[in-house]
Amino acid sequence: MTVVHSEHSAVPAGEVEVVLDLRASTLSLSGAAQYAELWNQLESALLGQSLRTGAPYQWSSHFGDITVEIVRLAPGVTVTHENTRFDVVAVRERATLSYRCATCAELGKETYGPFVCRGCADAGRRDRVCDEHVVILDGALITACPLHRPECGECRQPATFRCAGPRCRTKTAWCDAHRVAHPEDPDTDYCPSCYQLVFPVCEHSGCNGVGTMACDIVDGSGHPCGRQACTRHALRWQVFGHERTGLGLCKQHHAALRGTAPVELMRQIVSTAARRSDDFRTPRLVSFGHNLRNTGHRQLAVDYRSIYEQLRRLRDDCEGSGDRHVAGALRRADAGWQRELAALVGTAEEGERLLARLRLLVEQQDGRRGPEIAAALRLVEFKAPRVRNGVTERRGILFIDLPAPLRGLFIGAKGVNVARYRTELGVDVKFEGDRSRR
Known part of the structure; x- marks a missing residue:
C-alpha cells in the first residue's frame, strides 16, 4: 500500500521519503488529490527497483520529464514491493510568473517583470518590465519600458537624465546634449535653463562668478529685474538699516537711483518689504526720509506729512491695480505711520x-556777512x-546744510561761533552727513 503526503501533511511516516521534481515538465498541479493521482501513475514503475538515497528515477512523457529522488530510506528497505509505503516530502516545480516582461x-x-511603466499604466495596460529592458534615467528612480522611453524636452532625442532644477523638478527629461553638470555634485545634472x-x-563683464544676489527692483507689473551679481560685484541699497539686508541692485538700477522719482523709490522699498517674510516690518517714515535724502530729494526728506501722503496714494494705486500684496503691507503699516507722523510733526x-x-x-x-550766511542756512532734520527715566541720554541735534564756502565763517576760528550757537540753542548743531549723526 502506498501513502502519498503533500507538502502540507504531518510528519512523514512512510518507509521511503522522496522528492517529486516537476520542473522539466509542463504540469501545473494544485491540491493533494491531483498529486495523489499523478503518484498512482508513477509508483508502478518503481516496483522491483533497487532503492538507494540520492538516486533519481526519471519518466518521460508528453508533459515532459518527471523525476523522483529518494532522500531517506527506513533501515532494511532496499527494494520496492507492493506494500512499500512512500512519502512525498517535497515537490519541485517551476516558479509561476505573476508579472511577465512584455518586451521579452x-x-x-x-x-x-518587477517594474511598472508609467506610460503603459496611463494607457490602461498592466505590462511590466524586466531588469534588462527597464529604462531608468539619471536623476530620478522613474521606470519606463523601451516603448515609452522619455524624449529630450528640447530636441526630442532619446533622453538620458531628468533635470533636478527648480523648473523641471525631475519631471522633464533631457538628452546628454542638454546636460549641464552640478559644479560639485557628480550625481546632479540640470538642463541649461535650470542651471542658469x-x-x-x-x-x-568678464566675471564668471555665480550671481548669488539678484536685483530687487520691480517693474510696473511687480516682476523683479532679476539681473544677478556675485558677492564681489554685488550692489545694495541699505534701505532697512545696517542690521537688515537691503535691496539688491544691478549696475543699471544703481546708476539710475538718484534720478528716480520719490514715489517710485518708495514703491520699490515697500515692494521689497512686502515680498519678504511676514515679520519683516515696513520702514518707518524717518527711514523713508533718510533714503530720500540719500537719493537727492532733500526737501521732501524732512516733509514727513508729504511722505505719508505719498504712501497713502501709493496704497490706493496698488489696490486699484490689483497688487493686493503690497497694498496689504501698506495698510498694515498705516496705523504706525500715523502715530509716528503725529510725533514727527511736532519735532519738525x-x-x-x-x-x-x-x-x-x-x-x-x-x-x-551774517545775513548772507543766515539766508543760506537750510534745515535738514531735528x-x-x-x-529715559527722566535722564537725558542725548541732547537734541539740529542738522543743517550750508554751502561749503560759507561753512568756515559759520564755524568761526577754532569753532568759537558754532560753540556759541550750541550754548544759546541748547542743542547740538551739525552739518548734514556728519559721521556722528546717528
Missing part, C-alpha cells in the same frame, strides 16, 4: 523754530533729545 514576451521569452537659475553668471516744527533762532544768532555774530 514579444521576443518569445518569459521573464519576470541655480548658478546664474554674474552680470559684471521745533526744528523750524530752532532754525529761525539760529539765523538771528548768525546775523548778530557777523554783521557784514532729532529731539533722547530721555
